[in-house]
Structures are given as C-alpha cells and as structure tokens.
Amino acid sequence: MAKVDELKVLLDPVVTGLGYVFWGVEYASQGKHSTLRVFIDHEDGINVDQCAEVSHQISAVMDVEDPIAQNYTLEVSSPGMDRPLFTLEQYAAYIGEWVNVRLRAPFEGRRKFKGVLTAIEDQDVCVTVDGTDYLLPIESIEKANLIPNFDKK
Template sequence: MAKVDELTALIDPVVTGMGFSLWGIEYIRSGKYSTLRIYIDHEDGIGVDHCADVSRQVSAVMDVEDPISTEYTLEVSSPGMDRPLFTLEQYSAFVNEWVEIKLKYAFEGRRNFKGVIVGIEESDVVIAADGEEFLLPIESIDKGRVIPNFS
C-alpha cells in the first residue's frame, strides 16, 4: 500500500494538471515485471487520445523520478462502467448499486461478496448480500468493482 500511496502522490498532480481526475491506481508486481495501471476520469468522459496524452506525461515523470526500479508496463484507462472502487467516497457515490468485493482475508468464512451497497458507516462499507448485511472495513477490501446495470 505504501508504494501505491507514493505513486499516487507522484501521479495525481500530473493527471489533475491536465484537467482529469485520478480515479485510482493499481500496482501489480509479478516477479521482475510489474504493471502500473492508472484510471483517469472526467465529467465529459475519457477517450483513447486522453489516455495517450496522460500516458506520455506520466511516463516522462516516471522516467525522471524513477519510483519503480524493475521493468513495468504503464497502462492508462478510463474506469469504465464496471469501474473499480478504491475509496470510501467512491463506494458512497455508488450506494444502491450492485458491486463485487474481494477481501484481502476471509471474513465470516468468505472473501468474495456480491451485493448492493447499503451505505457507509465510519470506515466500513455496508453491503447487502445473500439476505444479510455485512460491514466490510475499507482497509480489508482487496478489490471492489461496480456491476453495470443495463436495464
């Protein structure tokens, strides 16, 4: 998590300076190769050219600052309709929406939850799943993602 915080502090000013918001960052290490995935958002939407422009700017900063010592692939993307959720504020914005949540460790014998966000209580995401309500601490969530509703 410290690495993601370091990368966020480095990348956020670049993204916001270009007129976009930084939705979130995923840093995935796999042996000697890594992937740095940056999600950007804008009220008017995100296009391929936006992603390419941000990628060039972030890449230049990464070359100068060199926060990742191994080889890595830089990906810049829109969060999309099945957007990943990173913060309590993002979960709060999707109250009454269906989500999939994977925990870092088992809670009441399970790590995976699929249900509706009921709300936020302090630092917990409240989700209704399988006829029950669960309070999931934000720090225990490994991944969360909105399930798009096409109806």
C-alpha cells in the same frame, strides 16, 4: 500497499494538472511483468487520445522520479462501466449499486462478496448479500468493482 500509496501521491497531481480526475491506481508487481494501471475520468468521458496524453506525462514523471526499479507496463484508461472503487467517496457515490468485493483476508469465512452497496459507516463499506448486511472495513478490501446494470433506463 505502501507502493500504491507512493504512486497515488506522485501521480494524482499529474492527472489533475491535465484537467482529469485521478480515479485510482493499481500496481501488480510480477517479476519481469509488472503492471502500473492508472484510471482517469472526466465529466465528458475519456477517449484514447486523452489516455495517451496522460500516459505521456506520467511516463515523463516516472522516468524522473523512478519509483519502480524493475521494468513495468504502464496502462492508462477510463474506469469503465465496471469501475473499480478505491475511496470511501467513490463508494458513497454508488450506494444502491451492485458490487463485487474481494477482501485481503476472510471475513466471517469468506473473501468474496457480491451484493448491493447499501451504506458507508465510518471507515466501513456496507454490502447487502442475500438479505444479510456485511460491514467491511475499507482497509481490508483488496479489490472492489461495480457490476454494470444494462437494464437501467
């Protein structure tokens, strides 16, 4: 967690300075095959050239600051339709949408929740699964993604 927080502080100004929204960052340290994934967004959408532009700038900053000691792969992309959710503000923007949530540790006997994002209460995310509301503390969420709805008009 501390490494991800350090990377957020380092990379957010780079992305926003280029005129994009810093959506979030994932870092998976897997020995020789670590991955740094940076999600960017823009009101007009994101294309490959924009990802390349941000990737180039992030690479330059990472080379100078060197926050990751081992080799890693840098990926820059749009959050996409199944966008990951990182902040309470992002969750709040998608109330009423279907989400997949995976917790770091079991809550009421389960780690995975698939349901409707119904509310934000203080630092908790409320997900309704089969008619039952679950208040999940944001700090206990390991990963959360929207479930795309292709039936919307």
